[in-house]
Amino acid sequence: MDLDHTAEEDAFRAEAREWLAAHVPDAPLPSLETAEGFAAHREWEAELYAGRWSAVSWPERFGGRGADIFRWLAFEEEYWAAGAPGRVSQNGISLLAPTLFDHGSEEQRARILPEMARGAVVWAQAWSEPEAGSDLASLRSRAVRTDGGWLLTGQKTWSSRAAFADRAFGIFRTDPVAPRPHQGLTYLMFDLRAPGVTVRPIGRLDGRPAFAELFLDEVFVPDEDVIGEPGQGWRIAMSTTGDERGLTLRSPGRFLAAADRLVRLWRERGEDRGARDRVADAVIGARAYQLFTYAGASRFAAGGEMGAESSLNKLFWSEYDIELHETALELLGAEAELTDLAGGWGEGYIFALAGPIYAGTNEIQRDIVAERLLGLPKGRR
């Protein structure tokens, strides 16, 4: 058992640190959930891409550095420690790209990935539907076969980033008479500005359009934008939500940096001992999440797979993120409600509140942990 780095890893980390020190904007960018902020974040993605830091784990031919998981983790630690902006390309890079690597064609990868990595095409996800929240198998939006492609009709919702994004990906019912509800689904990509698409932005708690409803009326999708075989959408999507909940959705670097900021805030506010234990728990939790992730990465590197442990990961970071932000609000006292206060704690708090809800509610995740990891009986909830 070891936590050693190779000389190459250290050099990679040092190179990232140096580049970030020279390029990270001095002032925070405007909120990602505004038109102005979205554009600024696209520019940042382009700058990252120019330095080949936008998707370090991808092969070099798509603009990456072929970094293994340990280098990716090291990069993320450096990235967040440097105070770099949130990633507007996150949906594409962490959800769609792994699907393209596993199930897409080389033509799709070459066409889609570089544009994604330089922020030229920003991707939104289109999973949920109004009646299918936790219960994804009950999806109803459909894709009907047409000449050279498919016609999408139906409604998607909670589509993150869709208010300002360019394209979207999701699964659609292509065989309405399939014997079981999660059969007959197909994984497709489509243009958010194509004829037949209506995007209705939805304001989150602070009113910012962090997601949207998508109304689809015979939207044409060419065959080249189907991922994998028609009818295999559920299986492909499940491998993506596995990723979504797994190693890649929230990197430990993000929370290590957040815990450092919290300790600084605590010190600025006079080291109130009433909040001391919770500030310390943020430090402990970030370290625990880092080490838990190293262990998972080690298993992964040794040929293992992420299974139901990804539910543990999701439970941990989503609860952790809320506690961290609640502790910050506690330290800020009556001023905590001011969302324009330095440090961005207010907006971070609102963002964190969504954590236990999306990517599978934490109630569902606890069921999965109990049934698949502890072997408790299924069925009654």
Add this chain to the structure above:
Amino acid sequence: MDLDHTAEEDAFRAEAREWLAAHVPDAPLPSLETAEGFAAHREWEAELYAGRWSAVSWPERFGGRGADIFRWLAFEEEYWAAGAPGRVSQNGISLLAPTLFDHGSEEQRARILPEMARGAVVWAQAWSEPEAGSDLASLRSRAVRTDGGWLLTGQKTWSSRAAFADRAFGIFRTDPVAPRPHQGLTYLMFDLRAPGVTVRPIGRLDGRPAFAELFLDEVFVPDEDVIGEPGQGWRIAMSTTGDERGLTLRSPGRFLAAADRLVRLWRERGEDRGARDRVADAVIGARAYQLFTYAGASRFAAGGEMGAESSLNKLFWSEYDIELHETALELLGAEAELTDLAGGWGEGYIFALAGPIYAGTNEIQRDIVAERLLGLPKGRR
């Protein structure tokens, strides 16, 4: 709306305070869960009875003072504030006596209550059976009709106080072919030293015999020791467990005094601010419980009944009691494990741990609150 006391109430409270100041032993009695401590607590009950403070809410003819619920609450506040001993007669006074008042005969009351109140006969409860914990309707111990009475056979468990008590009360199956499991049950009292009774003390976590298993082999119970009509045991017992979970099982005075002791401990230990919020929450919680109880008593005095709110009461005090003791252990640090430490926090902690388990587990109580008070659907758990 008011919190006023009458002059008579103030006088009653002052009389109680004066008597307690003169009579409460200077040093704590030995633990109730030892033979020596049990005897000492019986003596204390006799002294209380001599002063007519053993069961203040009973009519004067049984040794009480006919106190209404507000005087009873006032007495309890004074009792615990004076640092008086735990009540070895609690099971009898708070569980059996209300049943006798509601369902017993005057002969039974005259024969049983005064002996109970002076600690001459200490009562144990005999509700649970090995396979019937939360699920009381599945009781199997039976009473078979015989000349002039009944013969009890079966097994009871978690019988509090039974290691040292004199008599016990519980429900037994008298009609094995009743159509539904909670029909055909009868409420009976029996002698723990009668032929056919074997008492096997069970050690709780600290090894002290806080309860016992009872093995019953054709134990004779005369008809005069049946409460109410045979076959009505379930209905009668439910009104008792209503009381058990309701206003009377834990009086607010007990927690007000405990919170005061906790604040003293916190000050002795240098007012550690890390535990400050939890110490304050103990003070807030005791006051909340007192006022909640006053409101319940006001409704009761105005002719209302305790319903499912008694589940709120039980949830509150049982969780409160554990948090209070955990906070004390936190203040004591590494010394907290010493159960002979001054203040009795260690033994109090062990006692508190049982709170969320007995008298209906807190899981069951939350189901009751959700279904009966919030109207959520039954059935799935």
Add this chain to the structure above:
Amino acid sequence: MRFLPTAEQRDFTRSLDALLTASDTPSVVRSWSAGDPGPGRALWARLAEAGVFALAAPEAQDGMGRLPVELALAYRELGRHAVPGPLVETAAVTALLSHLADAGDPAPAKRLLPGVLTGESVVTLGVPGGGGYVLDAEGADVVLVVKAGATGPELRLAPGHGPVHPSLDPARRLARPDPGGELLAAGPLLAEAVGCAVRWARLAAAAQAVGVAEELLRRTVAYVKQRTQFGVPIGSFQAVKHRLADTLLAVEFARPLVYGAALTLAPADLAAAKAAAGEAAYASSRAALQLHGAIGYTEELDLSLWLRKARPLRDAWGTPAECRAEILAAHP
């Protein structure tokens, strides 16, 4: 002792509830948040007519005689209906001016209270702490500020205010008052009056928080009964049931603290009520958001109007941590 609302108190509560139910408060809140105080001012006038703003003033000031229990009942209704505006501040100003008048300085009350009691004048108040922001300085007619002066506290009429800062609750419009302005009162008498104002503010905020907690719980219970997933109402899942049971527990034990504090007006009781009610409101908001899922996270669902109130209300006029510290300092 009869620690229950009287028949008159219940009638008063019911009439307020009816008034507010008929007032479409959700659209009032949305206008207020958007910077249009018109519908809010109209509602304010109706509330004044119902006597809501006269409950902290003695009869000598044309008030209803200082009725803290009625104030608590009324503010609980205001919370249940998410009424926007400087409600807590109005109770505080009324208590402050009345206290000054009772203690021998009637001029400020004579000048300002009549408009407050009739609802013609909307007032707000800032006291030291909390970063110096004042609620709804923009929408109020009178902005009062207490600040430490050279020889003790000073009460001034703020001459203006800075820009409105966004709050977690968009219906709370916070701004820093401009310095200076006419001096209305000062000295040890004012210090006492400010203490009195803080006590009434805590009572008002705690009562409002209980109302917010109750409404969040009510809406969530209704939602989980009708929302189905996996073929059954999600309210039949034990995890959902238990979380709502715990929420009810917090609310049911906070409410008596608020009424008890109204009856005693003891600082420790008020601090306990404020802390417990604030925590109950916040816990209720967390449960409401989680059990509604994504739909609860949107501003378009009316639930958001209560969700966003909970946390700022918990922390205004004494955070739970501040209240807890005061309780221990005051404990015998």
Add this chain to the structure above:
Amino acid sequence: MRFLPTAEQRDFTRSLDALLTASDTPSVVRSWSAGDPGPGRALWARLAEAGVFALAAPEAQDGMGRLPVELALAYRELGRHAVPGPLVETAAVTALLSHLADAGDPAPAKRLLPGVLTGESVVTLGVPGGGGYVLDAEGADVVLVVKAGATGPELRLAPGHGPVHPSLDPARRLARPDPGGELLAAGPLLAEAVGCAVRWARLAAAAQAVGVAEELLRRTVAYVKQRTQFGVPIGSFQAVKHRLADTLLAVEFARPLVYGAALTLAPADLAAAKAAAGEAAYASSRAALQLHGAIGYTEELDLSLWLRKARPLRDAWGTPAECRAEILAAHP
């Protein structure tokens, strides 16, 4: 990086598990608690033979070369099997004496370590704090005490001890050592060695706590699968499932902290591991007790042997609060 046990480390763990499974540790604990250390001493000898007590000593002292990861793995097994005795103290003494020897004062190690490594001599240790009690002073052959002297810390061989005080865990027999006794070491070197001892003690205690947490969880999962109420296993109730899921979460995130601390031996990592593992063990004990119900509250069920260990282990050698304070003090 390969942050996973090696094949050798897994083999070592498995062999210890087999040794302990064959040793009927529950009856060993019960004897130890009753004041009969015989079976415990016999087990102690077998553990020494397996090398468990040589893991904190360098090869120069006939140890296995200071293997903190192996020590963590071993102590996790000791926790899983509820092994009684001054286990943490033995690791601490070994680290302390080895540190002294490495730093130029080999005499105490030469005299005391051989017996410790072979298991012939059971040692215990008290350091300042915690009320001055020492674990198992009665059952140990050598009682070492560090106390503040006139010119710095002093290490002495206690000449005896006071009465045994009852602990929440009856297998922990605490007594105050008698003052005085032979002086073994003193001065700044000792202060450093004590720091080293505390680090190893925290590692050992944290690892043991993880093992205790795991075993409590394992036994509870097994119980809720077979215990039926209302006609179904109680493990099918969502409230039970979620509580156990949360328990697993705490354990799974504490374990990597312990292994990470073993690899870095950094004080902040050790404090984090101790705090998190202690809290996980305690949370696991609360869940285990609640989900077993009344039967879990009895001493006769073997579960009690682990239930009672959790809280004292959480607080020994640095309570979570102390560890948290140190983490923040050390944070860059």
